[in-house]
Amino acid sequence: MYIGIDIGGTTVKMGIVNKKGEIFSKISFSTKKSPNEVVLDIKQNIDNLLTKNKLSLKKIKGIGVGCPGTIDSKNGIIYFSCNLGWNNVDFKDMFLKETGYKGEFSIFNDARVATIAEAKFGAGKGVNNFILLTIGTGVGAGIVINKKLYEGALGMAGEIGHVTLVKDGLNCSCGRKGCIEAYASATALINQAKEEMKNNKNSLLYNFDEINGKIIFECAKQNDKTANLIVEKYVEYLGESILSILNVFRPDKLVLAGGISTAGAFLIDKLNKYVQERFYGHKGAIPTDIVQSTLNDNAGIIGAAALNFD
């Protein structure tokens, strides 16, 4: 048995996972502010999970963690996580000291962890080369080449969200300007929606106190004109970003994950169309298929657990 822990900006999800990638018990709780508090909460919830499932810590072959940011996976150090506001956190050391755990421990960037899960058990199973793009508060990614996660130096490859899309454009959370994340994240979509809503006070979107990605897509599906204009513009930003990725990688698939991907075929059909019409050298090229993640919310837990599969 393995434990997978998915640390998000607002919620920590964790579960007990077997080697088939099946979660048979899970739990979640709010993400506290400091790494210390989060480690203590994780410790407490591991105890709860184990008690509930009549297991002892000794039966757990490995504990894996997925976490946003740049992470030195070899040494277990979180260098820089703008979403969590953490810098230079020796998470592995902190975790092992607090829990006294003696088994395998791994920590890796959350998008790469989700990519491992999709490669082993999800939309990327059996696929040679694919890119996972996870779109939520930020834009994360993982790169699979020859069925293996491509890690790059210190396991930090895949910062596709910080590829420049509009040089000198909007401010990005990373401190630079014009990154894909500043135009194609769910956060960016909401900002774009608020701008567009100023042009039409009759939109269904005004029925909600607070809009989010889900609401925007739901209203667009109901033929709300403003929502459709917002989605159209967003497809241009996200489609353009995906096009850049595909021109570089020519992967077999691009797997869309994260909150935005739950818009499903409504969004994915538009993206496939946008990309197929604009592919470089498209006359002879095979346009990569854009598909939806199949593990969804569970990818983080499963992938984190899978970090310690042999």
Added chain:
Amino acid sequence: MYIGIDIGGTTVKMGIVNKKGEIFSKISFSTKKSPNEVVLDIKQNIDNLLTKNKLSLKKIKGIGVGCPGTIDSKNGIIYFSCNLGWNNVDFKDMFLKETGYKGEFSIFNDARVATIAEAKFGAGKGVNNFILLTIGTGVGAGIVINKKLYEGALGMAGEIGHVTLVKDGLNCSCGRKGCIEAYASATALINQAKEEMKNNKNSLLYNFDEINGKIIFECAKQNDKTANLIVEKYVEYLGESILSILNVFRPDKLVLAGGISTAGAFLIDKLNKYVQERFYGHKGAIPTDIVQSTLNDNAGIIGAAALNFD
């Protein structure tokens, strides 16, 4: 013995190469307009090379070709080459019929061919993961992962020149807008220079009937104010492009090739500085070293020959 052929927009270069990557006889001629004329010229020049070196075609174990554009390397078809103005050319078939050659024949994108050469015999020798960026009329690239060229679907991966840098920006040769090629190629640099020259009529650049990349860098090295402003702006475009690549790949090296790379340390030091100051998650990240190609002009011939090394 092997023959390597490097088809460029203006010149075809070819040579006889041994398995150590040494060229011991080479020849070059102007690129004619149609694929047929080019094949006939190549045939004639193979004969010349062989006669000069007292070799027969039977002694040649393989003939390899590097060519700009999207190329289906498996079937030897050039799908789309904007630089040559060729579309859907069954080059392999045409070549074999015309020459009657019975040995191994390969054709591949020119930037990827140069990448193979640098990986085997040049700046990328022994390096696990590197990106070659070749900057001339256009911007080409090759991706090496785990010491092997990453090909992607149909061998077409690596179109880094057609990653969007400025959404809805300048027209690109590929028919789209705002690609890296439209801002960071030698062609783009020359256009940027012509614009900047309008602001200062005292520049050394006015001493030349026709400016090119080499002249711009030479004038900048001589402290010409206008040339330095041009280089500064160009470093921003190229640096921003490289930054995007490094955030995605975190390679061990980035090898700069093509005409622009001959500016040497003067340019490369500026690029390293630009990138190191802006790397994503730079506090803990290892900035990739940007280095100059070591095979230069010969990379195309050597890499094309190496396509048929076992």
